[in-house]
Amino acid sequence: MALNSNDRSIAAFAMAGHALVHWFETSIPIFLVVWLAEFDVSVAVFGLVVALGYAPFGIGALPGGILADRYGTKRLILLCLAGMSAAFLVLSLANSIYAIAVGLVLWGVAASVYHPAGLALISTGVEERGTVFAWHGIAGNAGIALGPFVAATLLIGLDWHLVAALLAVPGILAALYGLGASFDPTAAVADDVDAGPDEALSASTLLANSRALFASAFAIVFVIVVFEGLYYRGMLTYLPEILHGLEAMAGLAVPAGLEGIQPSDYIYVGLLVVGMGGQYVGGKLTERIAPARGLVGIFAVLAVLAVAFVPVTGMGLAAIAGLCGAFGFFLFAIQPFYQNAVAVYTPADSRGLSYGYTYLGEFGFGSASIAIGGFVLGELSLTAFFAVIAGFAVGGGLFAGALLVESGRFVGTEEALETEAND
Incomplete structure (x- = not known):
């Protein structure tokens, strides 16, 4: 069965977000090789710095899901795209291990909200859920493969600062696309079910x-x-x-x-x-x-x-x-x-x-x-x-x-x- 226009709009937006999360994620180890050569820091210390970036990616999923329910999935995904791009722009300006640590932590925090927000959006907005889950997963795998490939290729002839900035460009473009994307994020739920943002969501x-x-x-x-x-x-x-x-x-x-x-x-x-x-x-x-x-x-x-x-x-x-x-x-x-x-x-x-x-x-x-x-x-x-x-x-x-x-x-x-x- 062909996807309707709302399903297609959500699929395009979510696929872009999923691909870019993994695009950024898998390019970081490529930069690690360059950073180890440029900075007089041990592998163990730099490993800890990179871990500081990856840790919030998993730990932040739960608060990310809570924020998606409270403020809406589209808003969270846009913030994710903007935050990840900003993090790589921070990396492009880094001249110390401390600045790199700040950029990586910012990336981890921003990236952590994507999976709960993106999958929640698909589950409540898409009629053909299985098909879009499939394409969404394919987009993630594409990002996993392309991130390190593009980073490594660009680093052959360009300074790593410039490469970090260039990798941020697709995230910025995706965020701009998302600002103009129009879809109903609750089209797949019954009319009597409130699946929209809950501004009054409390601890209780x-x-x-x-x-x-x-x-x-x-x-x-x-x-x-x-x-x-x-x-x-x-x-x-x-x-x-x-x-x-x-x-x-x-x-x-x-x-x-x-x-x-x-x-x-x-x-x-x-x-x-x-x-x-x-x-x-x-x-x-x-x-x-x-x-x-x-x-x-x-x-x-x-x-x-x-x-x-x-x-x-x-x-x-x-x-x-x-x-x-x-x-x-x-x-x-x-x-x-x-x-x-x-x-x-x-x-x-x-x-x-x-x-x-x-x-x-x-x-x-x-x-x-x-x-x-x-x-x-x-x-x-x-x-x-x-x-x-x-x-x-x-x-x-x-x-x-x-x-x-x-x-x-x-x-x-x-x-x-x-x-x-x-x-």
């Missing part, structure tokens, strides 16, 4: 809404998202390093002019590109398959892929590349299913809060797998690492199964939650 209301959410099916969805975040962060953080270390990479010829790039880098970028297809297929399937059923199936596949990784490493480069392609497809195909599950099992008037909790689980609690994975890889073995990763998928699958079994009890969840939150 937030507490009541939160209690209502976690007394419902959303509590299970939240745990599912945490397990997905543990799998996602652990896998994407350490897979490049794991691929670099595989002896099977040694024999691959690198194209002329790209001698400094390892073959594993191509495989990793390919994984992200294949992920775009996973986002699209997953989004389209949410219109045909119940969220819980889809989550059970994809978690099962992800568990099998993790268990299969070590045996496949002995089968040659083609087998490794194929397995990584499958990882990329299913790792991103699962995202539209949990995004849709949040929309199905939460009330429209608390959608920003719901997605705020969701991305606190995804980017906040999910990042624990970085520490867990580093310990397992350093102290145990590659086999143990993938066993732990597979365990995250099994945990998510079990909770998705519980959601599937209990789904009959949650019919009319939105209406029940709205009634409870308003009592």
